[in-house]
Amino acid sequence: QSVLTQSPSASGTPGQRVTISCSGSTSNIGSKPVNWYRQLPGTAPKLLVYSNDERPSGVPDRFSGSKSDTSAFLAISGLQSEDEADYYCAAWDDSLSAWVFGGGTKLTVL
Amino acid sequence: QVQLVESGGGVVQPGRSLRLSCAASGFTPSSYAMHWVRQAPGKGLEWVAVISYDGGDKYYSDSVMDRFTISRDNSKNTLYLQLNSLRVEDTAVYFCARGSYGSAKMGWFDPWGQGTLVTVSS
Numbered sequence: 001q002s003v004l005t006q007s008p009s010a011s012g013t014p015g016q017r018v019t020i021s022c023s024g025s026t027s028n029i030g031s032k033p034v035n036w037y038r039q040l041p042g043t044a045p046k047l048l049v050y051s052n053d054e055r056p057s058g059v060p061d062r063f064s065g066s067k068s069d070t071s072a073f074l075a076i077s078g079l080q081s082e083d084e085a086d087y088y089c090a091a092w093d094d095s096l097s098a099w100v101f102g103g104g105t106k107l108t109v110l
Numbered sequence: 111q112v113q114l115v116e117s118g119g120g121v122v123q124p125g126r127s128l129r130l131s132c133a134a135s136g137f138t139p140s141s142y143a144m145h146w147v148r149q150a151p152g153k154g155l156e157w158v159a160v161i162s163y164d165g166g167d168k169y170y171s172d173s174v175m176d177r178f179t180i181s182r183d184n185s186k187n188t189l190y191l192q193l194n195s196l197r198v199e200d201t202a203v204y205f206c207a208r209g210s211y212g213s214a215k216m217g218w219f220d221p222w223g224q225g226t227l228v229t230v231s232s
Contacts, residue, residue, distance in 0.1 A: 002154070035218040037155070044205055045147075045155060047220035056220065088155050092215045098171055099145070104154040 003028065004089055004102035011108040012079045020105045022072040022089030028100055032091045034072040036065055039086045039104075048087070049074060081109045112136040112221055114206050119226030126196055132189040132206030132223055140164070140184035143209030145219055146191045148202035148228075158204070159191065162214040169214055174200075196230045203227050 005023040012018040022034065036049040047056050049065035052072065064075045072089055089102040118130040132144070146158040159170045159180040168180055179192040189206055203225040210217020 033216075037219070039155075044222040044224050045219075046222065047218055050218040050220070086154075090155075090157070090219070096172075097169055099157040099160065099169075101147075101155045101157055 002103040003093060003096070003100035004091065006087075006089060006102035006105045008103065009106045009108065011110055012076075013110050014079055014081065016079045017075060017077040018079055018107065020074045020076075020087050020107070022074070022102045024070050024072070024091065024100075025095075026070060027095035028070075028091040028093040029067065029072050030070040031094065034065070034067055034089055034091045036063075036072075036074045037088045037090065039088065041085075045088065076107070079109055083107060084109050112208070114208065114221060114223035116204065116206050116223045116226040119204065119228045121229045121231060122196055123232050124196060124198055124230055128193045128196065128228060130191040130193065130204055130206075130226060130228070132191075134187045134189065134208070137208070139182070139187050139189070139208075141211055143212065143214040143217065144180075144182060144189045145207045145209050146180060146189075147205045147207055147219065147222075148200075149205070149225075150199070150202040153202075156202075160209060160214040161189070163212055167214045193228065196228075198230050201228060201230045 033051040037045040038048045039045040052067045053065045145160045161180045177195045181190045205225045207219035207222045
């Protein structure tokens with residue numbers, strides 16, 4: 001059972017907008033920045049969004065992050081087939097004195 | 111470019127030990143916190159441990175506390191993870207990742223190495 005809760009799966013058609021959510025508590029998302037990672041099959045994860053809503057160089061602006069209270073959100077607009085991947089949220093947890101990940105959301109492009 | 115390369119994985123019996131290494135290049139590791147993250151077969155990511163830029167702060171997940179030890183040798187640009195009292199459930203790909211400039215509790219994980227597989231089996 002992950003400290004951060006994500007829906008196991010999400011789907012959309014090409015061109016659509018999809019939102020992946022990540023639910024936590026006051027000791028993590030509620031008080032700490034959230035980061036998002038994308039993992040393509042058989043590869044290492046890559047940073048997608050950091051500090052809630054910042055994109056690293058090279059990440060298209062189709063990807064956007066946001067946060068509200070103890071939940072964080074990753075929105076992907078203009079969905080493309082290559083967006084099929086696993087998406088993970090992560091944050092520092094003050095109560096656990098540990099970094100925590102969400103269980104991951106598998107995105108399928110129909 | 112910034113690169114992390116893990117090594118040291120393999121097949122080991124339950125109760126035995128293993129040491130993983132992560133060689134860094136393309137940046138000055140001594141300025142950054144460094145992490146280990148693992149992924150069991152078919153499962154999600156699980157954070158394992160972090161060490162601050164100077165080795166002064168270390169944090170571990172509950173699942174590995176008192177069994178695993180994270181360390182670093184900044185003179186060799188290398189991060190280590192000593193795995194003791196290994197269990198079948200420690201079987202996973204172990205990734206190292208660069209953390210924040212300085213603090214172990216802040217920042218993000220970027221970049222990641224390609225991972226090294228540890229299999230614990232009798």
